[in-house]
Amino acid sequence: MSAMLARSDFIRTPVLASARPEGFKEWYHFVVHRPGSRILINFSLTSETSSAGHPRLMPRVIVIAHDQRWTGAVERFDDSELDVSADLATLVIGDNQMIVRPDGYRVMIDLPGHDIRGEFGFTSVSQPFVVNNQPVGDGRMCWLFVPRMRADGWLRVGGEEISFDGDVAYHDHNWGRFRWGGDFGWSWGTILPPDPEAPWSLVFLRMTDRRRLCSLSQALYVWRHDEPAAIFRHAAVEVKSHGLLGRAADCTLPPPMRLVLNGDVSDIPERMEVTAQRAGDTVHAEFRPQSYARLAQPSEICLDRSVVLCETNASARVTGSIDGEEIDFVGPSVFELLYG
Amino acid sequence: MAEHVSSLLRQSVGHLEDEVPDSYRLVLGTLGPLTVEVDVDGEVFSLRGGRGLEVSDGPTGAAGAHIITSRAAIVDLLDAKVGIDEAVQAGAVRVHGSLDDILRAHDTLLAYVHAAVRAPSQPKLLAALRTGPL
Numbered sequence: 264m265s266a267m268l269a270r271s272d273f274i275r276t277p278v279l280a281s282a283r284p285e286g287f288k289e290w291y292h293f294v295v296h297r298p299g300s301r302i303l304i305n306f307s308l309t310s311e312t313s314s315a316g317h318p319r320l321m322p323r324v325i326v327i328a329h330d331q332r333w334t335g336a337v338e339r340f341d342d343s344e345l346d347v348s349a350d351l352a353t354l355v356i357g358d359n360q361m362i363v364r365p366d367g368y369r370v371m372i373d374l375p376g377h378d379i380r381g382e383f384g385f386t387s388v389s390q391p392f393v394v395n396n397q398p399v400g401d402g403r404m405c406w407l408f409v410p411r412m413r414a415d416g417w418l419r420v421g422g423e424e425i426s427f428d429g430d431v432a433y434h435d436h437n438w439g440r441f442r443w444g445g446d447f448g449w450s451w452g453t454i455l456p457p458d459p460e461a462p463w464s465l466v467f468l469r470m471t472d473r474r475r476l477c478s479l480s481q482a483l484y485v486w487r488h489d490e491p492a493a494i495f496r497h498a499a500v501e502v503k504s505h506g507l508l509g510r511a512a513d514c515t516l517p518p519p520m521r522l523v524l525n526g527d528v529s530d531i532p533e534r535m536e537v538t539a540q541r542a543g544d545t546v547h548a549e550f551r552p553q554s555y556a557r558l559a560q561p562s563e564i565c566l567d568r569s570v571v572l573c574e575t576n577a578s579a580r581v582t583g584s585i586d587g588e589e590i591d592f593v594g595p596s597v598f599e600l601l602y603g
Numbered sequence: 604m605a606e607h608v609s610s611l612l613r614q615s616v617g618h619l620e621d622e623v624p625d626s627y628r629l630v631l632g633t634l635g636p637l638t639v640e641v642d643v644d645g646e647v648f649s650l651r652g653g654r655g656l657e658v659s660d661g662p663t664g665a666a667g668a669h670i671i672t673s674r675a676a677i678v679d680l681l682d683a684k685v686g687i688d689e690a691v692q693a694g695a696v697r698v699h700g701s702l703d704d705i706l707r708a709h710d711t712l713l714a715y716v717h718a719a720v721r722a723p724s725q726p727k728l729l730a731a732l733r734t735g736p737l
Contacts, residue, residue, distance in 0.1 A: 314624050321723065339726060376730070518683035519729075522716045525686050561721050566629050567714060 271391050271407055272363050273351040275438040276308045276320065284310040284318035286402060286440035286563075291354070291361055293370065293385060295414045296455050296595040297430040301329045301576050302418055303597065304370060304383070306354055306361045308345070320345055322356040325516070325558070326372055326379050326420060329576045333513035333556035334421045336377035367412060368434065381418030385432055388413050389464055389489045397470065398479065400445025408435040410464035410486040411455060431455040433466070433597075443570045444562030446473045450502070450535075452598030454548060454579040462487045463590055465548060465581060467537055467598070469502055478502070483539040485546055485585060492585045495539035495546070506533030512557040512573070520559035520569060531555055531573055531600060539583075546583035550596055553577060573600045605735030608641075608674060609648035611728050613658040618724040619715075620655065626718030631656055633714040637707050640666035644673050668700035668708040674735045681729060687712075 280287040290307035305325040313319050322345040327335030338357075346355040352363040358373035367386040372379060389411040396403045414432035418425050433453040441447075447470060454465040469481040481502065483495040511527035535550040555575040562568035579596035583589075619627040631652050638651040640663055649663040650656065676695035679685050687709075690696040698705055719725045 314621055339723065341723060515683055517720065519681045519716055520720060521683035522680060522687060523713050525688065559720075561717065566626050566721075567717050569717075 271393060272436055274347050274354055274363070275351075276310075277347050277351060279438065280308070280310045280318075280320065283440075285312070286310065286442055287438075288404075288441070289438040290436070291368075292435045292437070293368070293383070293412075293414075294433040294453055294597050295383075295427060295430055296432065296453075296457075296597070297414075297425065297427055298457060298595075299330065300425055301595065301597050302425070303327045303335075303574055304372065306356060306359065306370075308354075324356050324359045324372065324374060326374065326377075326381075326418075327514075327516065327556050327558075327574060328418065328420045328425070329513075329554065329556070330421070330423065330425070333554060333574070333576075335514065335516060335556065336374055336379055337517045337558065338374050338377065370416075372418070378422065379418070379420045381416060381420070383414060383416035383418070383427070385434060386413040386415075389486050390491065392484065392491065394468075394482075397439075398447075399439065399441040399470070400447040400473075402439060402441025402445065404437055404439030404441055406435055406437040408466055408484075409433065410453070410466050410484065411489075413459070429459055431457075431459055433464075442563040443560045444564035444568055447471070447479075447601075448473055448475045449601045450598065451601075452550065452577075452579075452596055454581060454594055454596040456592045456594040458592075461592060461594075463492075463581065463592065465546070465579075467548070469500075483537055483546060483548070485539075485590075487585065487588070493539075493541070493544045493546070495541050495544075499539055499541040501536075501538045503536045503538075504532035505535070507531065508533050508552050508555070510554065513554050515557040515559060517559065520557075523569065524557060524559055524571065529555070529557075529573060531575055535598075544583070544585045546581065546585070546590060549580045550577040550598060551579075552598075570601065575600065605674075606731055607646055607648075607660075608643045608677070608732065608735075609646060609658055609660055611732055612648070612650065615719065615725060615728050616650075616656040616658065618728075619718045619722055622722040622724060623718050626714070626721055627656070630711060630714045630718050633707070634711045635707065637668060637704055637711070638663060638666045639668045639670060639708050639711070642669070642671040643677065666700075667704035668698065670708070671697040671699075674732065678733060681732075 287310040295302040370383040372381040412432040464486040508531040515521040558572040560570040634652040
């Protein structure tokens with residue numbers, strides 16, 4: 264398992280963005296599910312073109328946390344503050360660092376302007392999985408995910424320190440070329456049982472058009488302990504949304520974007536059901552969102568539009584059976600709705 | 604001594620022109636012929652368009668829209684502690700002018716925010732804005 268992760272996960276930007284910079288994006292995403300709180304950490308690199316026509320990389324570090332409510336920061340750095348090690352295993356952005364190790368990741372966060380600091384060790388306890396060339400609008404994206412990791416460490420955010428000791432976590436790594444604001448949207452979620460010994464881990468992804476009227480692809484990935492137990496794709500998956508959550512976002516990041524994303528209304532569903540059936544296996548997951556943060560990404564299509572990613576904490580009830588083994592738990596979930 | 608808000612705005616629009624020229628032109632086009640006079644804690648300056656965005660110190664007699672606010676209120680807006688509607692209702696931001704001019708000033712503000720979030724230089728200017736008396 265460790266060797267598989269080390270073989271699969273390395274920083275692509277120095278190779279792929281150097282060869283063809285236009286539209287290239289890469290990001291490392293970590294989600295920690297701790298009882299009572301969720302932590303999202305993201306290291307991202309986006310290739311831009313300067314006004315002189317030269318490619319440049321825009322590095323960002325994002326930390327958002329939900330305890331009583333969502334809070335956090337998005338910090339953009341100058342490309343002079345970016346360094347990728349020659350072995351493509353260490354990404355440094357300012358005083359923040361992410362290291363790909365044979366058995367997982369080490370992440371150090373230092374955003375003094377936002378009073379956010381932390382150190383994490385993420386240890387893989389499940390096999391990674393790679394999805395190649397996922398269509399994203401008029402582009403393509405690859406993503407590698409690790410459905411379950413073990414998180415140890417601490418994070419200081421919002422004036423409070425949160426400790427992690429063997430908490431469950433999720434990771435994905437994404438790279439490819441596409442444009443924010445293109446004709447796409449997505450719903451993505453991670454569901455993990457609260458008990459680290461419980462065997463099931465689930466990841467869900469649905470790609471749609473921008474208006475979310477047309478489903479382009481969808482899949483529910485179910486891992487049992489460290490291995491894939493079932494992968495349900497396309498017509499094997501049915502998604503239904505019910506009602507509206509009916510509450511304003513806890514926060515909008517970066518905060519100045521609240522000026523252009525004013526308003527208290529969202530179309531986060533009150534409840535979302537994912538039902539998957541194939542070859543005698545069946546899984547039903549029901550998400551009940553509780554609150555959300557808005558991450559605003561400037562559109563690369565329109566100068567006066569933004570793409571909004573709603574990071575939503577939810578409780579998820581999962582039932583079903585795979586290979587005759589029953590699944591039945593209520594666990595923490597984070598899902599992300601991208602509005603184009 | 605804290606840098607004047609007019610100086611920070613002048614630097615900001617200068618960087619926008621260099622770093623995100625298409626967004627800069629969108630701000631310029633949205634502002635059109637309007638001159639906006641801004642009073643921040645008694646520091647009076649104006650923003651006008653034409654061939655380029657120009658920030659001028661002191662009062663102007665040609666302004667169609669007048670905004671009276673404080674450095675603290677601007678920072679609260681940029682930190683999303685309040686929305687602009689709440690700030691206006693609370694009197695932290697006061698606006699005078701014809702409805703058309705106020706709407707144009709508001710649209711220009713939105714175009715400016717869209718431009719600023721695309722430009723790498725702006726976080727340092729925001730940090731400088733915070734160093735003033737809040």
